[in-house]
Amino acid sequence: MRGKEGSAVVTLQTPLSSRLLGSYAQPLQQQRGLQTVEDLLWFLPRRYLDGQEELTEFTEGEYVVLEGTVRTVAKRPMSGRRRSMLNVLISTAVGDLEVTFFSVYGHQDRLIPGAKGLFEGRVGRYGSRWQLSHPSYEMLSDLDDDAPTPDAGHGLRDQGGTPGLGVVARALHPVYLEVRGVPSWTINRLVATVLGAMSDDGDPLPAELRRRRDLPGYVAAMRHLHLPEHRDDVAKGKKRLKYDEALLMQLALGMRRRAQQQAPAVPRAPRQGGLLEAFDKRLPFTLTAGQRAVGEEIAADLARSHPMNRLLQGEVGSGKTVVALRAMLAVIDAGGQAALLAPTEVLAAQHYRTITTLLGDLAQGGMLGGDLDRGTRVALLTGSQSAAARKQALLAAASGEAGIVVGTHALIQKHVQLADLGLVVVDEQHRFGVEQRDALREKAKKPPHVLVMTATPIPRTVAMTVFGDMDTSVLAELPAGRQPIGSFVVGNRLWYERTWGRVADEVRAGRQVYVVCPRIGEEWEERSAVPTGAEALNSERAWLTMTDAMYYGDDDPERDEGVPLRGVHEVARELRELPALRDVRVGILHGRLTPDEKDRAMAAFTAGEIDVLVSTTVVEVGVDVPNATLMVVTNSDRFGISQLHQLRGRVGRGEHPGLCLFVLSGVPDIDHPGTPGLRPGDPNDQRRSPAVERMTAIAATNDGFELSQLDLQYRREGDILGARQSGGTSLRMLSLRGGDDAQIIEAAREDAAALLDQDPTLAGQPHLSYLVNMVVDEQQAAFLERG
Ligand code: ADP
Ligand code: MG
Numbered sequence: 001m002r003g004k005e006g007s008a009v010v011t012l013q014t015p016l017s018s019r020l021l022g023s024y025a026q027p028l029q030q031q032r033g034l035q036t037v038e039d040l041l042w043f044l045p046r047r048y049l050d051g052q053e054e055l056t057e058f059t060e061g062e063y064v065v066l067e068g069t070v071r072t073v074a075k076r077p078m079s080g081r082r083r084s085m086l087n088v089l090i091s092t093a094v095g096d097l098e099v100t101f102f103s104v105y106g107h108q109d110r111l112i113p114g115a116k117g118l119f120e121g122r123v124g125r126y127g128s129r130w131q132l133s134h135p136s137y138e139m140l141s142d143l144d145d146d147a148p149t150p151d152a153g154h155g156l157r158d159q160g161g162t163p164g165l166g167v168v169a170r171a172l173h174p175v176y177l178e179v180r181g182v183p184s185w186t187i188n189r190l191v192a193t194v195l196g197a198m199s200d201d202g203d204p205l206p207a208e209l210r211r212r213r214d215l216p217g218y219v220a221a222m223r224h225l226h227l228p229e230h231r232d233d234v235a236k237g238k239k240r241l242k243y244d245e246a247l248l249m250q251l252a253l254g255m256r257r258r259a260q261q262q263a264p265a266v267p268r269a270p271r272q273g274g275l276l277e278a279f280d281k282r283l284p285f286t287l288t289a290g291q292r293a294v295g296e297e298i299a300a301d302l303a304r305s306h307p308m309n310r311l312l313q314g315e316v317g318s319g320k321t322v323v324a325l326r327a328m329l330a331v332i333d334a335g336g337q338a339a340l341l342a343p344t345e346v347l348a349a350q351h352y353r354t355i356t357t358l359l360g361d362l363a364q365g366g367m368l369g370g371d372l373d374r375g376t377r378v379a380l381l382t383g384s385q386s387a388a389a390r391k392q393a394l395l396a397a398a399s400g401e402a403g404i405v406v407g408t409h410a411l412i413q414k415h416v417q418l419a420d421l422g423l424v425v426v427d428e429q430h431r432f433g434v435e436q437r438d439a440l441r442e443k444a445k446k447p448p449h450v451l452v453m454t455a456t457p458i459p460r461t462v463a464m465t466v467f468g469d470m471d472t473s474v475l476a477e478l479p480a481g482r483q484p485i486g487s488f489v490v491g492n493r494l495w496y497e498r499t500w501g502r503v504a505d506e507v508r509a510g511r512q513v514y515v516v517c518p519r520i521g522e523e524w525e526e527r528s529a530v531p532t533g534a535e536a537l538n539s540e541r542a543w544l545t546m547t548d549a550m551y552y553g554d555d556d557p558e559r560d561e562g563v564p565l566r567g568v569h570e571v572a573r574e575l576r577e578l579p580a581l582r583d584v585r586v587g588i589l590h591g592r593l594t595p596d597e598k599d600r601a602m603a604a605f606t607a608g609e610i611d612v613l614v615s616t617t618v619v620e621v622g623v624d625v626p627n628a629t630l631m632v633v634t635n636s637d638r639f640g641i642s643q644l645h646q647l648r649g650r651v652g653r654g655e656h657p658g659l660c661l662f663v664l665s666g667v668p669d670i671d672h673p674g675t676p677g678l679r680p681g682d683p684n685d686q687r688r689s690p691a692v693e694r695m696t697a698i699a700a701t702n703d704g705f706e707l708s709q710l711d712l713q714y715r716r717e718g719d720i721l722g723a724r725q726s727g728g729t730s731l732r733m734l735s736l737r738g739g740d741d742a743q744i745i746e747a748a749r750e751d752a753a754a755l756l757d758q759d760p761t762l763a764g765q766p767h768l769s770y771l772v773n774m775v776v777d778e779q780q781a782a783f784l785e786r787g
Contacts, residue, residue, distance in 0.1 A: 045174030246748035274333030314475030316649025336422025376403030491675025521567015626654030637691035
């Protein structure tokens with residue numbers, strides 16, 4: 001992108017100087033940090049005026065750029081002065097505005113009734129009238145004569161230092177973020193001037209690709225965005241910038257993936273007559289077709305001499321644990337060790353229990369009565385276990401005596417030495433980004449095979465970006481005989497009372513109930529210190545805070561209304577005092593219990609000694625008690641969609657159908673309009689809050705993929721599924737929300753693969769290669785920063 005021959009040379013790196021922009025360089029630099037031509041071009045219009053205003057009302061103090069028509073002009077003497085002031089009434093698509101000038105000179109002959117112009121300023125209020133204070137304006141009718149067309153290529157020399165100020169007479173007027181002292185149309189002119197001095201020679205995107213994907217050149221794209229003639233132009237320009245972003249990202253991921261595929265790994269080919277075979281024989285159920293197919297994919301990966309890097313997506317309850325365990329056994333059969341990492345201690349402990357139970361005496365290797373021949377050992381490592389237990393587990397891991405080491409992410413990443421780590425399984429963790437995977441690889445002499453499992457179906461866009469360097473497998477099918485889960489939103493007192501009646505019914509029928517609260521309450525408050533670092537990762541309270549905060553922006557009006565969050569202790573007490581639940585055994589579970597207490601609570605619930613378990617989101621992931629059929633989630637609107645889907649997946653795991661009741665915040669004291677069952681005909685029924693919308697939507701479907709898509713709609717862009725952790729790449733143009741962008745990412749993914757097939761190091765594409773390296777550097781810098 002060099003400058004046109006014969007005119008001043010302008011490139012993306014050219015600094016914005018007064019030589020280039022006149023006196024406007026300084027405010028642009030100071031207020032918006034625009035340093036180079038590239039920065040200026042990327043100062044993209046926020047919107048475009050085309051006579052159809054998208055604003056619907058004025059707000060006092062708001063910065064606006066509007067198209068308006070002059071209605072009346074009145075000259076008034078100013079008291080005590082010789083000068084007159086000018087009162088102008090303009091009408092806009094939003095409403096009428098009064099514009100006042102404290103001088104008539106220079107204005108009177110331009111502001112003529114019937115004339116159209118662009119007006120910019122802050123909206124004020126004077127009595128019942130809206131005013132525009134100190135507006136800048138530019139009349140459209142003045143402009144036709146000297147309006148340059150965008151393609152005229154205004155060389156800088158024509159501008160006499162300060163570019164002209166005319167608004168281009170186009171149907172669309174770009175509106176920029178406010179820069180004091182530089183009206184929107186002036187910014188547009190500056191960009192037009194700069195663009196006029198640039199050309200698309202040396203576009204980093206190969207011409208063949210541009211043609212095939214029907215993409216404009218970079219400079220042309222910027223022209224489309226800054227100087228559009230039609231809305232279509234804007235779309236074309238955006239498409240190119242999005243494609244660029246997607247291509248660079250996919251090239252970086254592709255190169256990374258190729259590098260990994262060339263890294264050496266110890267092949268762990270299946271062995272006849274080993275643990276895996278013995279395990280398969282004693283499995284109490286038959287594997288689903290999906291479990292078998294994924295098992296074969298994994299076995300094939302493990303047998304290769306390059307590390308597996310696979311993402312296993314499986315619906316809640318699809319039986320991922322067995323798939324993982326079979327992979328771990330294959331690795332042990334081949335002489336290696338496997339680590340299983342869970343996001344919380346409760347889940348780690350449960351995995352430990354599940355695995356030792358499933359393995360039976362196969363997990364008693366080296367113990368009296370164990371399967372001496374083929375057996376192995378399973379070690380559990382958690383942050384809060386006793387020093388002695390921990391030491392023993394660490395020893396078993398380091399000596400290789402333990403074939404399987406189960407623990408939380410934080411712990412395993414830090415202290416553990418393994419004799420021969422062959423496989424790392426990361427469970428239920430979609431916030432496990434590229435850099436964590438890197439950190440793990442450093443645990444072994446040769447990179448271990450890695451299997452990441454998630455029960456939250458990952459939308460295509462996210463799978464292609466955040467997990468774009470991995471192979472993926474999907475377990476779509478649930479084991480036979482699973483019961484459907486019904487969901488219902490509880491938004492008022494009536495239904496709230498019925499909820500507890502339903503709990504009593506369920507218990508009377510011999511089944512069990514989860515009640516989930518967003519906080520522990522009371523006892524927790526006394527030690528209000530919020531855990532940090534590794535401890536935070538281990539504490540489900542922090543876990544909740546993190547996920548919760550990640551989900552919602554400030555668009556949730558209920559968020560700050562001070563509606564109290566229900567706590568475990570408080571709710572447990574309420575239940576114990578309810579006459580309907582008199583004989584019901586209520587237990588509690590939360591992250592502040594000691595590991596022993598947690599274990600005991602979970603074990604008692606599993607054994608059916610507790611009917612109702614009131615807990616925090618420790619039961620969010622993976623907890624498996626088939627006799628539990630009902631779940632009540634208090635303050636359900638405070639949870640994320642994926643989280644609720646996860647929670648809901650805890651019920652209906654056995655032979656009986658599951659039911660999940662989402663209680664909204666404030667209930668029973670507040671009745672939420674728009675919830676089913678509420679005073680039919682209530683006029684408020686129409687005004688559903690975002691929380692009710694969200695809850696109703698999630699209650700309406702059990703399809704994980706649909707929900708993950710829905711989830712994206714409700715999230716802030718930057719927070720999408722750890723997009724933040726995708727390696728620090730900030731997406732400027734692409735939205736992971738899907739739609740057209742998903743197609744762009746898909747196309748870029750194909751093109752990146754084709755480019756790398758031809759030219760793995762991009763040696764023949766120096767410009768592209770340079771840009772890809774910038775992306776990679778940015779990722780690394782972001783990683784280092786986070787340490
Ligand atoms: P998730 O994929 O959510 O982690 P789990 O691995 O916890 O699911 O499995 C859920 C339950 O289903 C467990 O009780 C497990 O033993 C059981 N299960 C797994 N595979 C099968 C199967 N093929 N047939 C029947 N039950 C199965
Ligand atoms: Mg699981």
